Amino acid sequence: MVDIYNFIFDKVSDSVVVLDKNGNVLCSNNAFSEMNDELKVWGINLAKVFSEEDIFSKNKIELSNGKNKTVEISINSFEYKDNIVLILRNNSSLKDIDRTHIDFISTVSHELRTPLTSIKGFVDTLLSAGDKLDKDSQIRFLKIIKSQVERLTRLVENLLAVSKFESGRGENVYKEINVRKTLQSVIDSLMPKYEKYKFHNDVEQYFSVRADSDKFMQIMTNLIDNAAKYSKAGSEVWIRAYFNAENPNMIDIEVKDEGVGIPKEFYDKIFTRFSRIDNPLTRSVQGTGLGLYITKSLVESMNGKISVHGNGSKAGSSFVVSLPAFSAEISAGKFYQE
Numbered sequence: 001m002v003d004i005y006n007f008i009f010d011k012v013s014d015s016v017v018v019l020d021k022n023g024n025v026l027c028s029n030n031a032f033s034e035m036n037d038e039l040k041v042w043g044i045n046l047a048k049v050f051s052e053e054d055i056f057s058k059n060k061i062e063l064s065n066g067k068n069k070t071v072e073i074s075i076n077s078f079e080y081k082d083n084i085v086l087i088l089r090n091n092s093s094l095k096d097i098d099r100t101h102i103d104f105i106s107t108v109s110h111e112l113r114t115p116l117t118s119i120k121g122f123v124d125t126l127l128s129a130g131d132k133l134d135k136d137s138q139i140r141f142l143k144i145i146k147s148q149v150e151r152l153t154r155l156v157e158n159l160l161a162v163s164k165f166e167s168g169r170g171e172n173v174y175k176e177i178n179v180r181k182t183l184q185s186v187i188d189s190l191m192p193k194y195e196k197y198k199f200h201n202d203v204e205q206y207f208s209v210r211a212d213s214d215k216f217m218q219i220m221t222n223l224i225d226n227a228a229k230y231s232k233a234g235s236e237v238w239i240r241a242y243f244n245a246e247n248p249n250m251i252d253i254e255v256k257d258e259g260v261g262i263p264k265e266f267y268d269k270i271f272t273r274f275s276r277i278d279n280p281l282t283r284s285v286q287g288t289g290l291g292l293y294i295t296k297s298l299v300e301s302m303n304g305k306i307s308v309h310g311n312g313s314k315a316g317s318s319f320v321v322s323l324p325a326f327s328a329e330i331s332a333g334k335f336y337q338e
């Protein structure tokens with residue numbers, strides 16, 4: 001029977017510690033040691049809880065490393081014989097999640113308000129003074145309204161995509177995807193938008209990845225769309241595939257452009273929500289700053305990786321998506337001997 005109590009003691013997820021009446025630790029469970037180790041990384045000493053006076057009247061305390069980190073620990077305490085039993089829980093990770101959501105909502109509200117304010121302004125002008133404006137101005141105003149409505153639509157679509165994968169919906173349906181063929185249909189769907197650009201689908205016919213078809217298309221659409229969007233009209237975009245140098249069970253698909261490029265210090269940041277690099281082209285090009293965040297999440301949901309690089313000595317950038325090869329052994333065996 002004692003065994004089962006010990007077993008349960010170590011399995012419960014809350015930290016439990018038993019102290020004698022002088023505050024010395026008599027025993028503690030695994031969760032307590034883990035929490036202690038976790039807080040030590042921040043320079044926070046969990047033992048401070050034991051020195052709290054009147055611990056029975058407290059149901060939470062804040063511990064700080066005296067610099068940049070404070071955590072909130074909830075306490076449940078009771079006496080057992082001459083000892084004190086404390087049950088502790090770190091509330092801070094929950095608080096951090098709440099904070100991220102609050103920040104997210106405030107950024108989304110701001111992003112929605114900007115185009116709405118502009119639409120309202122132009123509609124008001126057209127209603128109050130539209131008949132006094134010449135035809136060209138009326139058309140110009142209507143075009144601005146249309147582009148702001150498109151911006152809102154794009155933002156809402158991106159937000160729906162974020163909410164779908166963050167809530168764990170939209171499970172992957174894996175199948176064999178022929179990279180060259182699928183990329184060609186992505187390029188064809190983007191062509192009307194980028195008539196002046198040249199897209200080179202240099203992927204060899206034999207590359208297939210194991211991926212969800214819709215997600216693969218969305219990843220490639222985002223990357224190829226960005227490659228053209230952040231390059232001058234008339235630019236070229238190259239797409240290639242090769243076996244990953246370290247792991248031939250993975251296939252690397254590279255989208256390379258000769259556009260404005262991305263400074264190295266932004267390499268991590270561009271994959272986070274709502275981040276846009278401030279340069280004249282980015283300012284003139286419409287975007288939500290959600291595309292690469294979505295792309296990265298989709299790639300990772302399929303056990304892949306994404307990275308960004310420069311375009312050799314030329315201007316521009318290159319994005320590489322690594323995804324598991326379909327029947328890796330067969331294709332690697334067949335094409336690796338060459």
Ligand code: ADP
Pocket residue numbers: 226227228230257259260261262270275276277278282286287288289290291292293317
């Ligand atoms: P959006 O394009 O909607 O702004 P993304 O998340 O797709 O959002 O991209 C984030 C930022 O990264 C862009 O605003 C742009 O500054 C930069 N960026 C993305 N792709 C490229 C690229 N191919 N060349 C240069 N800059 C890029």
